[in-house]
Amino acid sequence: MTIPSIPTRGRTLDYAAPIYDLLEPLCLLNKQAEYELSLLQALNPQPADTILDLGCGTGVFCALVGQHLDPELGGSITGIDAAGKMIEHARNKRGTPHCRFEAMAAEQLDFADRSFDSVVSSLFYHHVPLDLKTRSLQEAFRVLKPGGKLIIADMHKPTTLLGALISHVSRWFFMQPQIGENIRGVLPELMIQAGFLPPQTLAQYFGYITLFSTTKPL
Numbered sequence: 715m716t717i718p719s720i721p722t723r724g725r726t727l728d729y730a731a732p733i734y735d736l737l738e739p740l741c742l743l744n745k746q747a748e749y750e751l752s753l754l755q756a757l758n759p760q761p762a763d764t765i766l767d768l769g770c771g772t773g774v775f776c777a778l779v780g781q782h783l784d785p786e787l788g789g790s791i792t793g794i795d796a797a798g799k800m801i802e803h804a805r806n807k808r809g810t811p812h813c814r815f816e817a818m819a820a821e822q823l824d825f826a827d828r829s830f831d832s833v834v835s836s837l838f839y840h841h842v843p844l845d846l847k848t849r850s851l852q853e854a855f856r857v858l859k860p861g862g863k864l865i866i867a868d869m870h871k872p873t874t875l876l877g878a879l880i881s882h883v884s885r886w887f888f889m890q891p892q893i894g895e896n897i898r899g900v901l902p903e904l905m906i907q908a909g910f911l912p913p914q915t916l917a918q919y920f921g922y923i924t925l926f927s928t929t930k931p932l
């Protein structure tokens with residue numbers, strides 16, 4: 715079934731969906747498994763948790779998280795992406811009753827207030843302009859339960875020469891000012907402005923991706 719994409723000013727990746735599972739390991743310098751494992755450890759899913767993944771792509775990380783959830787206890791993960799083709803691939807390859815995928819824009823979530831225990835996002839925020847970064851963080855805050863966890867892994871201030879090279883070359887090669895905002899380091903302040911506690915930096919990957927953890931205050 716064809717799933718329509720959701721209008722957004724974010725850079726959606728409909729065109730890349732058929733080959734995204736081959737491309738992503740390259741972006742992660744062939745260390746995708748290691749990267750996803752540390753994201754999983756940061757998220758620390760509990761069997762009964764309800765979890766939301768923003769900009770889920772083809773749903774590889776959602777499927778990994780899904781293995782740690784117990785549907786009989788109400789555990790579930792929902793991946794959203796504004797690219798209909800990404801959601802088609804995710805549903806076909808990885809959809810289960812407790813690992814669901816919906817076409818939706820992260821800046822306008824169709825979920826009730828306080829409906830998730832955790833929100834996670836990997837490599838999504840450098841795809842949206844500043845105002846949508848802000849709105850999607852406000853939406854993440856709204857749909858999280860008090861005390862809920864937000865885990866973000868994304869491009870941030872480069873920490874190595876290789877990281878700086880990858881960041882600046884991608885910003886100019888893809889003509890993507892949204893990357894420029896990330897590498898100037900806007901994300902932590904935007905999380906705080908959305909109401910989250912000051913984020914902790916848990917890890918850095920490849921000199922260009924930072925893993926942040928924060929929570930919605932009780």
Ligand SMILES: C[S@@+](CC[C@H](N)C(=O)[O-])C[C@H]1O[C@@H](n2cnc3c(N)ncnc32)[C@H](O)[C@@H]1O
Nearest residue numbers: 722724725726727769771795796797819820836
């Ligand atoms: C680089 S991919 C990351 C996919 C996956 N999370 C990962 O780590 O591989 C960024 C995703 O964000 C999606 N996207 C862009 N703008 C969006 C928006 N406003 N709302 C939701 N998803 C969006 C794109 O379609 C794309 O699938």
